[in-house]
Amino acid sequence: MSDNRKESPKKEKEAALEQEGNKEPISEGSPQPPETPEPQEGDTQEIIVVNEHTKELDLNHGRIGKIENLENLQRLEKLYLRWNLIKKIEGLSTLHTLVELELYDNQITVMENLEYLVNLELLDLSFNRITEIACLDNLTKLNKLYLSSNKISEIKNINHLKKLEMLELGDNRIREIKNLDGLVSLRQLYLGKNKITKIQGLETLTELSILVLQSNRIKKMENLDPLVNLDQLYLSENGISEIENLEMLSNLQTLDLAQNRLTTINNLTHMIELEELWLNDNQISEWTAVERLAPNTKLITIYLERNPVATDPAYRRKLKLIIPSLHQIDATLCR
Numbered sequence: 001m002s003d004n005r006k007e008s009p010k011k012e013k014e015a016a017l018e019q020e021g022n023k024e025p026i027s028e029g030s031p032q033p034p035e036t037p038e039p040q041e042g043d044t045q046e047i048i049v050v051n052e053h054t055k056e057l058d059l060n061h062g063r064i065g066k067i068e069n070l071e072n073l074q075r076l077e078k079l080y081l082r083w084n085l086i087k088k089i090e091g092l093s094t095l096h097t098l099v100e101l102e103l104y105d106n107q108i109t110v111m112e113n114l115e116y117l118v119n120l121e122l123l124d125l126s127f128n129r130i131t132e133i134a135c136l137d138n139l140t141k142l143n144k145l146y147l148s149s150n151k152i153s154e155i156k157n158i159n160h161l162k163k164l165e166m167l168e169l170g171d172n173r174i175r176e177i178k179n180l181d182g183l184v185s186l187r188q189l190y191l192g193k194n195k196i197t198k199i200q201g202l203e204t205l206t207e208l209s210i211l212v213l214q215s216n217r218i219k220k221m222e223n224l225d226p227l228v229n230l231d232q233l234y235l236s237e238n239g240i241s242e243i244e245n246l247e248m249l250s251n252l253q254t255l256d257l258a259q260n261r262l263t264t265i266n267n268l269t270h271m272i273e274l275e276e277l278w279l280n281d282n283q284i285s286e287w288t289a290v291e292r293l294a295p296n297t298k299l300i301t302i303y304l305e306r307n308p309v310a311t312d313p314a315y316r317r318k319l320k321l322i323i324p325s326l327h328q329i330d331a332t333l334c335r
Helices: 009-014 287-293 315-322
Strands: 056-058 078-080 100-102 122-124 144-146 166-168 188-190 210-212 232-234 254-256 276-278 301-303
Touching (some): 287 315
Parallel strands (some): 166 188
């Protein structure tokens, strides 16, 4: 089964953000699906299983309205039910061997009846109508949890998931980063398109390599010191006015601060591993600010378009002189 989120970390990064068209098309989690119409009477299909020994069952786009008739699948490991008309999680209590369960883009409102899936490693409930994270107490083997594009307002009931490496909560209604202390194995955290006002609650997430917080209400870069293994940080579309408090992030390779309120560039000279820097749609007007990037000798991509400095007729030539390592300026490759 094809799923771009199961590819390399670079691919996962590129599937992790939703950015404007002036950069490579990047979207957080999975692409926005079309609105699923309400099923009419007699419009849904029944699940019919032919091979009871199957280990993988793909029922995507099946107009299925109810999870049923799976009791005899004692060897089933992967169950895919994307893009259906399911309103309730049920009929799974006998599937103890299940490792992956995908219910992306259905009409589910409650997380329930998951307690018997003790071997589950991947759970995808993105693009549903869920308001509360629940029923994960027994899912201690969970490695990836996708809950993007729901109606969740609070992070809770996941602190016990010690093996969780990937948490996707983008495009919800979350206002505060909290209750993540126990996720000591977490490597990727996606919280873009929420209502978060402050970077906090990340102190114990020392294994984190990707942090996505774009399209929130953050005004200050802070509380990032413990994240010494971070190599990708996305903070575009916030209200940040100063680049600061990045002293401990010397391993950072990608930094996205596009569409903020920056007027200068500073505090990046120690980032010797930095390869991609996105600063487009800010208010940077002085070339002296850009010259501070000269020590970043591994920088290969920079976005500065729609800043005052980008109106200079010699914009691209000056950038290349300041940063000879550049391979790409904005959306155009260097010659």
